[in-house]
Amino acid sequence: MLGIIRVLTTAQEEILQEHGESMKENFQIDSVTRCIPDQPNGIFNDESEIIAIPKITQLAHQMAKEEKIDAITISCAADPALDEAREVVDIPIFGAGICGAHAASMVGENVGIVGITEAPPIRMKEELGRRFYSHSFSPKLRKTTDLFTEHAKAELLHVVESTIQSGADVILFACTGFSTIRLKDYLVKHIHVPVIDLVEAQGIAYQLIRKGE
Numbered sequence: 060m061l062g063i064i065r066v067l068t069t070a071q072e073e074i075l076q077e078h079g080e081s082m083k084e085n086f087q088i089d090s091v092t093r094c095i096p097d098q099p100n101g102i103f104n105d106e107s108e109i110i111a112i113p114k115i116t117q118l119a120h121q122m123a124k125e126e127k128i129d130a131i132t133i134s135c136a137a138d139p140a141l142d143e144a145r146e147v148v149d150i151p152i153f154g155a156g157i158c159g160a161h162a163a164s165m166v167g168e169n170v171g172i173v174g175i176t177e178a179p180p181i182r183m184k185e186e187l188g189r190r191f192y193s194h195s196f197s198p199k200l201r202k203t204t205d206l207f208t209e210h211a212k213a214e215l216l217h218v219v220e221s222t223i224q225s226g227a228d229v230i231l232f233a234c235t236g237f238s239t240i241r242l243k244d245y246l247v248k249h250i251h252v253p254v255i256d257l258v259e260a261q262g263i264a265y266q267l268i269r270k271g272e
Contacts, residue, residue: 061265062128064118065094066111066135067101067203067236077239078134082262088269091126093118101135101203101236103175108139115140116147123148130268132158132261136233137180151268155235158260160186163231166253169193171227173218174234175200183233194233195222203236212245219246229253 061082069075079090095114102108119131119140130151133141138154145152160183163170169192172179179194197214200206215237219230229252232242238258246254 060126060128061088061090061269062119062122062126062131063090063092063261064115064122064131064133064135065092065235066098066115066133066139068094068096068098074239078235078258078261081238081258082265085259086262086266088262088265091122091128093122099204102137102139103202108137112140112143116143119144119152120147123150130265132265134235134258134261136174136183136235136257138182141182153261153264154182155257155261156180156183156233157186158264159183159231159233159255159257162260162263163187163229163253163255164190166255167227167229169226169228170231171195171219171222171225171229172231172233173215173222173237174232175202175205175236176233180233183231187231192227193222193225195219203234203239206234206236206240206242211240212242215242216246216249219250223250223252227252229255231255232257 079092082088133154136156138156141154170190172194235257243254243256
């Protein structure tokens with residue numbers, strides 16, 4: 060079973076369980092999801108990430124101790140607290156950003172990252188190496204909660220289309236909130252390049268390490 064850490068604090072069960080349900084639907088992965096406290100806007104800048112790191116580390120330690128899981132994923136594009144969490148748990152732990160970067164590298168040469176921050180996640184960009192092509196975002200969508208507005212998907216389609224027109228041959232999400240709103244399902248109706256969804260990428264990673272039953 061996979062332990063999923065969400066960095067968006069929410070009491071809405073449907074939103075909290077969205078990533079786990081997606082992995083179950085696509086890969087038949089059983090999971091348990093927990094979120095860190097007191098961050099209703101998730102992680103959207105350096106300050107919010109710094110505040111989240113000890114919360115993520117503590118939650119990872121708690122889940123590894125209390126839940127019947129054999130791996131943990133930090134479902135956030137920035138891979139916050141990945142190094143810190145690995146120091147306190149003795150099971151495999153990975154992050155959404157690195158998983159997505161590896162998946163994108165398999166299907167394209169010019170990876171266009173699309174997210175909600177002014178700069179791409181550092182780990183994600185480093186993992187892409189020479190395949191990193193560009194980073195784009197909409198100034199109208201800067202927090203995870205902005206993605207639930209009526210025109211968010213159309214705005215992101217505009218950003219994605221511009222990224223492709225500039226030369227990107229694969230789109231890599233830099234926000235797991237895009238998975239929550241099922242952005243990939245919307246985009247593939249309008250564009251014709253591969254789209255890497257971070258929740259799907261985490262599911263692929265877990266399939267490579269999970270124990271056979």
